[in-house]
Amino acid sequence: MPPRSFSVSAVLVLSIAGLGLAATPAQADGPRTGTPYVVTVGDSYISGEAGRWAGSSNNSETPADALGAHAYHDNASGTAEQIPRCHRSRSAEAYIGGGVGGLNLACSGARTTTSAGDYFKPGIDFYDDGAGRLGQARMLQQFAASHNVEQVVVSIGGNDFNFAAIVTRCVQNFLLSPSWYPDYCKDDSSVVANFTAANVTTVRSRIATAFQNVRTAMRNAGYGDNAWTLLVQTYPSPLPPGSGIRYGQTGYTRQSVGGCGFWNADADWANSTALVTINNAVRAAISQSGLTNTRLLELQSAFNGRRLCEKTVGLYEEVGLSSWTQATAVDKTEWVNQIRTVTTVGSNYYLQESLHPNYWGQLATRSCVRQAYTQNRGGICTLSGAGLLNGEPRMTLN
Numbered sequence: 001m002p003p004r005s006f007s008v009s010a011v012l013v014l015s016i017a018g019l020g021l022a023a024t025p026a027q028a029d030g031p032r033t034g035t036p037y038v039v040t041v042g043d044s045y046i047s048g049e050a051g052r053w054a055g056s057s058n059n060s061e062t063p064a065d066a067l068g069a070h071a072y073h074d075n076a077s078g079t080a081e082q083i084p085r086c087h088r089s090r091s092a093e094a095y096i097g098g099g100v101g102g103l104n105l106a107c108s109g110a111r112t113t114t115s116a117g118d119y120f121k122p123g124i125d126f127y128d129d130g131a132g133r134l135g136q137a138r139m140l141q142q143f144a145a146s147h148n149v150e151q152v153v154v155s156i157g158g159n160d161f162n163f164a165a166i167v168t169r170c171v172q173n174f175l176l177s178p179s180w181y182p183d184y185c186k187d188d189s190s191v192v193a194n195f196t197a198a199n200v201t202t203v204r205s206r207i208a209t210a211f212q213n214v215r216t217a218m219r220n221a222g223y224g225d226n227a228w229t230l231l232v233q234t235y236p237s238p239l240p241p242g243s244g245i246r247y248g249q250t251g252y253t254r255q256s257v258g259g260c261g262f263w264n265a266d267a268d269w270a271n272s273t274a275l276v277t278i279n280n281a282v283r284a285a286i287s288q289s290g291l292t293n294t295r296l297l298e299l300q301s302a303f304n305g306r307r308l309c310e311k312t313v314g315l316y317e318e319v320g321l322s323s324w325t326q327a328t329a330v331d332k333t334e335w336v337n338q339i340r341t342v343t344t345v346g347s348n349y350y351l352q353e354s355l356h357p358n359y360w361g362q363l364a365t366r367s368c369v370r371q372a373y374t375q376n377r378g379g380i381c382t383l384s385g386a387g388l389l390n391g392e393p394r395m396t397l398n
Helices: 136-144 163-175 189-195 197-220 264-289 359-375
Strands: 036-042 101-104 148-155 229-233 294-298 379-389 392-397
Touching: 036 136, 136 148, 136 197, 148 197, 148 359, 163 189, 163 264, 189 197, 189 264, 197 229, 197 264, 229 264, 229 359, 264 294, 294 359, 359 379, 359 392
Parallel strands: 036 101, 036 148, 148 229, 229 294, 294 379
Antiparallel strands: 379 392
16 A cells, blocks of 8 residues: 555644753762663654664555564563653664663654653653653663763754654645745745744753753763763754755655655755754754763764665665665665655554654664764764665764
């Protein structure tokens, strides 16, 4: 069954969806013992959202189903999610291996602060409702107190810029306006409002506070600031500029087949303005936070050549492959999940998986996180060659 049939009048629904503790106990600057850990905190771009799927097919789910029905089940028995819809996949970047433990505390849809709506979304704060629901900083503090956490990796800020709502508006505008008179999202008031100087300043401060909350959590767990590192991720480009999209923008094929319903001008704006502004806010927040033990992992170009609807890759049926296990699948299929509409009912897809790094994308980022950990530095994560190396895409940290 094609997973993305739609009605033009359908409303696209996507879910791409801190306060610190005052007390600071004595800090331990010396080395800790036991298995070293990498802990990830933040949002869907680090939790492993869409990590079940390796590429896409409109003919069947089977070619792309890399992890199966238990992909997001992170409880002790691997049968359910600890927090519903956090989508902490088994392909997430926390699990770098090599004798290093991994803990994934991130949650799809998370903002800098906790939201206790229809789905609980822990932010990077110290939220505690007394019934076991905790903010990510609180969870980190509890874990770090009894484990040897050497690195915390964070991806946060995109949802504070209302990323999901922006994507929703862009796809709606593509579906509901003709090619001879396109209605762009880049100049819609609801979109522009997210990128005013005042809002950028506000979000940057929230991100800085989230970084400070991570430091407070580690201090409260007994760590000196030089006993661990904070690896801050920027966001990758999930969609190429308009000239790099393999489907034309006349008609509905771009969305009905490709699942990338953006006008060229909006795809250009997303790369040159939205992504740049969000990532600059993340970078500036590091300085504003005052943390001295940070590293920066630049991901903005990590998926170039493998992005959603990019001309260099395709759906399984477009590139003549039948399974993600085939040797060339990592090179010929997309590393970002299609944007889906309300027609996911009856399938195993989730709307919230839309426009997120899939199985290939997660493993690619994991490779760069591992390199950052072992080399104790940040850098620019880029694709470095074809095929797989130890089961992961070949990536380089420059």
